[in-house]
Amino acid sequence: MTITGVWIIIASGLNLLTGYMGYVSFGHAAFVGIGAYISAILAQHLGFSFWVGLAVAPILTALFGLLLGVAILRLSGIYFSIGTLILGEILYSIYYNWSAVTGGFMGLNVPGAGIIIPGLFDLEFESIHWYYFVHLMVLLIVGGLAYLVKSQFGKELIAIRENESLAESLGVNVNVRKSQCFALACLLAGLGGVLYGYYMRHIDPGSFAMAGSTEFITIIIIGGLASLIGPFLGAYVLITLSLYLEVLGNWRMVAYGMIIVLVMLFAKGGIAGAFKAIFIKSRTQEDEFT
Numbered sequence: 001m002t003i004t005g006v007w008i009i010i011a012s013g014l015n016l017l018t019g020y021m022g023y024v025s026f027g028h029a030a031f032v033g034i035g036a037y038i039s040a041i042l043a044q045h046l047g048f049s050f051w052v053g054l055a056v057a058p059i060l061t062a063l064f065g066l067l068l069g070v071a072i073l074r075l076s077g078i079y080f081s082i083g084t085l086i087l088g089e090i091l092y093s094i095y096y097n098w099s100a101v102t103g104g105f106m107g108l109n110v111p112g113a114g115i116i117i118p119g120l121f122d123l124e125f126e127s128i129h130w131y132y133f134v135h136l137m138v139l140l141i142v143g144g145l146a147y148l149v150k151s152q153f154g155k156e157l158i159a160i161r162e163n164e165s166l167a168e169s170l171g172v173n174v175n176v177r178k179s180q181c182f183a184l185a186c187l188l189a190g191l192g193g194v195l196y197g198y199y200m201r202h203i204d205p206g207s208f209a210m211a212g213s214t215e216f217i218t219i220i221i222i223g224g225l226a227s228l229i230g231p232f233l234g235a236y237v238l239i240t241l242s243l244y245l246e247v248l249g250n251w252r253m254v255a256y257g258m259i260i261v262l263v264m265l266f267a268k269g270g271i272a273g274a275f276k277a278i279f280i281k282s283r284t285q286e287d288e289f290t
Contacts, residue, residue, distance in 0.1 A: 002127070004239045005134035006195045009141055011219040011231035013188030018217070019225035020149060021181050022161030023073075024081045027088025028189055029212030033095055034061045035190025036197035036208070040108045041101065050113035054194050061190025062183045069182040073175070076164070088210055095205040107204025110197045130199050137195070141188065146228055157181055158226075211253060215242075218256045221263055224272030233271040 014028050038060055039053030048056075072083045095102045102108065113125045125133070148154055156177050159167035168174045197203045215238060223234025241259075245252040267274045 002130045002134050002199060003196070004235050005131070005138050006192050006199070007216070007219060007235040007239065008138050008231045009134075009195070010189050010192035011216050011223075011235055012141060012145060012228075013185035013192075014216050015220045015223075015225065015227075015231055016145065016149075016157070016188075017181055017185040019220060019227070019230070020154060020157040020161065021178065023076070023178070023182075024217070025084040025185070026081050026210065026213050026217070027084035027086075027091070028185070028216050029208045029210070030088040030091035031061055031065060031186045031189035032193040032196065032212065033091060033203075033205070033208030034064060034186075035193030036203045037095065037102055037108070037193075038190070039194040040110045040197050040203055043111050044108060050111075050198055053198075054191075057194045058187045058190035061193070062187035065186025066179055066183040069179045073178045073182060085210070088213060092205055092209050095208060102205070105205060107202055110201050110203060112201065113198040125198075134195055134199075137191070141191075142228055149228070153177070153180075214253060214256055218260055220270075221260050222270055224270030227270065227272035230270055230272045237271065 010028070010032055014025060018024050035057045038057040039050075042048040042053045042056065043050070068087065072080065072087065075083045096105055098104070099106075123129075149157075156167065156172045159170070159172055160174055160177060164174055193208075196207070219234035219238050220230055221234070222237055223230030223232065241255075242252070245255050248255060263270060269276065
């Protein structure tokens with residue numbers, strides 16, 4: 001349940017980028033790795049606490065995304081997706097080969113997280129603490145995103161998704177909005193990386209490979225693109241499925257691909273869209289009966 005909450009945070013950022021703005025990223029897990037590695041390095045090599053990593057790592061991940069966004073957001077459509085795929089592989093290669101900093105294929109151990117107030121108490125997070133803390137973060141983030149997507153910012157993202165040239169002609173600063181959206185998605189990915197690393201107590205490059213990005217894309221497609229409830233539904237469904245698909249090993253990626261194809265064919269709006277369609281149909285029938 002705790003990992004599912006972390007996945008919801010990460011998928012919510014990707015949903016903002018893909019669902020609301022229409023840019024599909026195949027390298028999102030690599031940005032999760034940036035947050036995880038920065039927080040682990042701050043703790044292991046520099047002795048900073050969990051709270052410093054929680055504050056600093058997502059911001060640095062967002063700044064990195066903002067700098068990369070200047071170049072990569074010049075691409076659109078499939079070219080943007082391919083660009084993020086290549087970027088993800090580059091970052092994965094850095095995690096794997098820069099052994100002096102990242103620990104290479106062995107990864108890094110992450111110290112425990114807790115609340116330390118000198119002279120009062122020293123509380124290390126247990127599983128139940130992580131569960132409540134992560135889901136509190138989920139509620140705060142989803143609440144903030146709910147406000148954001150209903151604001152002018154959210155409307156402009158949807159305008160970019162529908163017709164980028166038309167949005168620009170109507171006065172939307174397309175380049176700025178795309179950079180802001182990409183940076184925000186990276187910030188949430190970095191935040192998820194910090195929580196994941198501290199909860200698991202160990203990180204390695206395998207956690208941030210393309211397979212992870214595929215899982216996040218599967219989550220938002222199953223749950224429903226451009227839907228705030230979509231990452232919730234998609235994460236819980238995928239985590240449940242993964243318990244059964246784990247026996248397939250690397251073939252589970254094929255299963256995820258088949259699931260995406262089936263959802264796109266029979267429920268383009270995902271689970272959230274299907275529920276919405278059923279609700280609208282029932283209301284229509286009720287009105288006709290009335």
